[in-house]
Amino acid sequence: ELPATTLADYCYQSMFMSCESLAQAPELPATTLALTCYGSMFNGCTSLTQAPDLPATTLTRDCYYRMFYYCTSLTQTPELPATTLADSCYYRMFYYCTKLNYAKCLATDTSATDCTTDWLKNVSSTGTFECDNKKYFTLDSPNGIPTGWTITEINPDPLTPPEPEKPDLDTFDPNVPFCIENVG
Numbered sequence: 001e002l003p004a005t006t007l008a009d010y011c012y013q014s015m016f017m018s019c020e021s022l023a024q025a026p027e028l029p030a031t032t033l034a035l036t037c038y039g040s041m042f043n044g045c046t047s048l049t050q051a052p053d054l055p056a057t058t059l060t061r062d063c064y065y066r067m068f069y070y071c072t073s074l075t076q077t078p079e080l081p082a083t084t085l086a087d088s089c090y091y092r093m094f095y096y097c098t099k100l101n102y103a104k105c106l107a108t109d110t111s112a113t114d115c116t117t118d119w120l121k122n123v124s125s126t127g128t129f130e131c132d133n134k135k136y137f138t139l140d141s142p143n144g145i146p147t148g149w150t151i152t153e154i155n156p157d158p159l160t161p162p163e164p165e166k167p168d169l170d171t172f173d174p175n176v177p178f179c180i181e182n183v184g
Contacts, residue, residue, distance in 0.1 A: 006032040010039070018044040025052040033058070039065040046071065051078045059086040066092045076102035083108045083132070085115035093119045101127030103145075106154075110136050116143045130154055 002012070007030045016022050022045045028038070033056050042048055048071045054064070059082045068074060074097045080090070085107050091114050094100055101124040110116060120129075126148040131137055134151045138144035145151060 002026045002028060005030050007034045007037040009035040009037065011037050012041050013037070013039040014043065015041050016045055017041070020044065020046050023047045023049060025050070028052045028054060031056045031058075033060045033063040035060055036062040036065055038063055038067045040069060041067050042071055043067070043069040044071075047073055049073045049075070051076075054078045054080065057082050059084070059089040061087045061089065062091065063089050064093050065089070066095065068094050068097055070096045072096070072098050075099050077104065080105040080107070082106070085110055085112045087113045087115060088117070090116050090119040092117070092121070094123060095119070096122045098122060098124065100124055101149075102129075103127070104130040105137075106132045108132055108136055110143070118142055120144075120146055128152060 004011075011034065013036050017040055022042070025042060025048060030037070037060070039062055043066055045068075048068070051068060051071075051074060056063075063086065065088055069092055071094075074094070077094060077100065080103075082089075083106055089112065094103070095118050100120070103120060121142070123146060125146065127146065127150075129137070129145045129149050130152045132153070132155050134153050137151065139149070139151070140147040
């Protein structure tokens with residue numbers, strides 16, 4: 001059990017790295033993260049089938065750096081609730097999770113340096129990506145979503161109201177009165 005809710009720099013880094021028989025991860029209730037606190041924590045845990053919930057909404061530099069790197073049995077990510085990302089926070093987080101075909105990320109600010117670099121690289125060729133708004137993510141880029149995946153928006157931008165209908169000036173209706181005034 002890892003009950004801490006406030007973490008220290010590097011505290012769980014590489015903790016279960018290469019534990020190929022680890023099938024179930026412990027709960028990770030921390031909401032106050034630190035530098036590289038979960039870095040490479042489950043790297044190479046090829047039997048891990050489900051990622052633990054990651055409830056933190058405020059991230060730090062490298063906090064989830066390569067956390068599930070090469071976890072080839074994972075099929076989906078935990079929900080990633082943080083809206084603002086930190087430098088390298090998701091860097092290669094799910095790199096080479098070859099069965100991964102579902103991800104949910106609520107980020108609306110992906111401007112931090114390398115925050116999503118290669119995070120979904122070498123995953124399943126088809127899958128579903130759920131996000132708050134797809135304008136923050138792109139398909140087929142090192143920082144984006146794999147090409148064969150479908151992006152589903154949870155809260156898309158509101159629809160723009162249609163423009164009002166313009167009158168057809170080429171038709172004349174004798175029943176519609178009008179007035180012409182000479183002003184000069």
